[in-house]
Amino acid sequence: MSALIPYIDEPHPVTGVTNAKLGMWLFLASEVMLFGALFSTLIIMRTSATDWPAHGSDVLNVPLATLNTVFLITSSVTIVLSWAALKMKDLKKFKFNMGLTILLSFGFLVIKYIEYTSKFHHGHFPSTSTFYAVYFTLTGLHGLHVIGGIITNLYLIGPGSKMWEKEPERFTGRIECAGLYWHFVDLVWIFLFPALYLL
């Protein structure tokens, strides 16, 4: 990367953001459209169905999903705390909070795994009905986003954290961007949970 690219670690005076942060917001806008299309699919299929095959509150495990909601919301708090720790120049506290974030996201995936296997065990697959097709596609794509977040966060807590010594501003910016992404993943779940599990 060229050293001649400005606004890598300081905000642009006009836009008020760094390159990476603007890029992240644009990426998230695109992600909104991706999940928006899938949510629209759910709405259209359900409203146009003469007989909606299943209701989430009857066939899905609501208590487990509630626990998952708690996990994700907590992890959104801890990732902000990890960023705040960097702002206070405390790398140890950053690693503690980021570690907690990763742990909570792993917890989310474990519960998702339990949910999926019990569905498969009972013979419910995406091909079973349009409800399960939407359920598996939406939660599956969301799960892939969780996995992506875990990989990024593992990099940032591990080898990526070396940047802290030489470019603390830029590293803090990276954590902020990772946080933005993670909030988005959290937000998708907050829409997903009522739309699929409760309604």
Place this chain on the structure above:
Amino acid sequence: MSHDSHNHSHGHDHSHGGHELPFWRKYIFSTDHKVIGLQYGITAVFFLLFGFSLMLLMRWQLAFPKQAIPLIGKLFTEDGVLSPELYNQFGAMHGTIMVFLGVVPLAVGAFGNYLVPLQVGAHDMAFPKLNMMSYWVYFVGGIVMLLSFMTPTGAAASGWTSYPPLSVVNGPGEGFWGGLFTGQSMWLLGMVFLITSSLLGSVNTIVTAIQLRVKGLSFMRWPVLVWAQVTTAFLLLLAFPPLEAAGIMQLMDRVGGTSFFMPSGLVVSGEAWKASGGGNPILWQHLFWFLAHPEVYVLILPAVGIVGEIIAVNTKKPLYGYKTLVYSVLFLGFMSFIVWAHHMFMTGMGVTMSTFFQATTMIISVPSVIILTTYLLTLWGASIRYTVPMLFATAFLPMFAIGGLTGLPLGLTASDIHLHDTYYVIGHFHYVVAPGTLFALMAGVYHWYPKISGRFMSDTLGKIHFWLSVIAINGVFMPMFFMGMAGVSRRLYDQTVYAHGLAAQPLNVIMSVSAWILAIAQLPFLYNMATSWKWGKKAESNNPWGATTLEWAASSPPPHENFTTPVEVYRAPYEYSSNKKLLPQFVQEA
């Protein structure tokens, strides 16, 4: 200069300024936006020629139904006749390749990548590594699309729009892996790669144009090409993801046995379809056109930008109504998101919906006309210098106008009922994309060639290329309007089986011969592009056309980090003073 003040002394342990990179880092896995732009350009030209060749073969079948293709026919089938199966595959892949692998990568990937950083005075893209990744993801997507021809059932054969249920039941494979290794599934996978690539590219373009502007380059001093590319990037960013979602769902329908787009009670070849049903085929059309209508503007806006630059340079006048032009481009971009269902008037979606989309479609024609008008008024009273790029740029105006105006009867529900899915539609959008966008892109190649290589392309060959192309291309597409109005469907393998098709058949011969002449007309262009690199006339200065925008401040070709001396912007683009004295953006005196 502003960026020197925050030199990243704490930053990178290597700088590219001094030492030479190895060949594979410099030309293959390069992070230099200019090299990536050229990579995009060369790959896109290859795909354009490939997609064009498919159509040249189909044109034989259309002109001379069920006759063996001379010389090369035996390569495709045993008797040399293009089979209906191959015809369908070629048709679907012609559309897909031309749009997603040819024109968009050339207009956005090549021109956007090469010119946007230069025109805003940046040393590179904001995210050079993402830029490289964007190209290679596109490359993989292209390879996946090409490999789909090798599958047991051949390439995708359900049209470039891939409407279900046909696209789901067409050429299914056995089991999961068998289902995945089929033309249509590979098409969907390829699209996921292309969408990812365009996502990376569009984020990069927007951030570069906004954040890396050089000192003095306020938004209203952006060259029109930058405005066009940024608007295009927003369209790609926001319109493509729904198709990605739809692609994932169709892929699940094909290999996972789901029923997103498969209605209940479907009977295929006399047997009940094996999936659960309950899906909605129209949903695919909505998701597809939610992408594919903005995509039309992705195709045309970069062309509008290129033509604007070339007209300003060759008339030595400020672009008439620059601000109006900019606002029109933005409004066009915004409106393009709410017109998609005018492709779907025939689906029976109801009068209210149709009326809404008919109204928005009429509204979107207003900014398009404003754009054309500003260019025409720029030509008014100018002493026009007809260089080869200017020939193509001026030809763009009436061609785009024909394409645009013939769209109006398609946007009105009443006339669309007659014209829907006929050759008229093909004529309409090809006028926009082929003699419209492609002419503008060719103009761009001739215009920026001296910047990229330091040498001019041959004028004589350029003029031969232009005149042959402009005549032949009208011979291809003009008869389509008449054929469409005669009621000939766009998807027929052999229209002579119908009386009304048989009556219009002579037009097919004219179109096919014109298409083959058009192909021959591209040979001087390709030869010109290849040989001028080494043997073309040398450009005597960095700014041989007398242009005003920042890319002409860099040397030709621009060095690795574009500008060796600091640049700054002092005025709006295209400020030619009244005595035609050159006043580029980057020169200080008043």
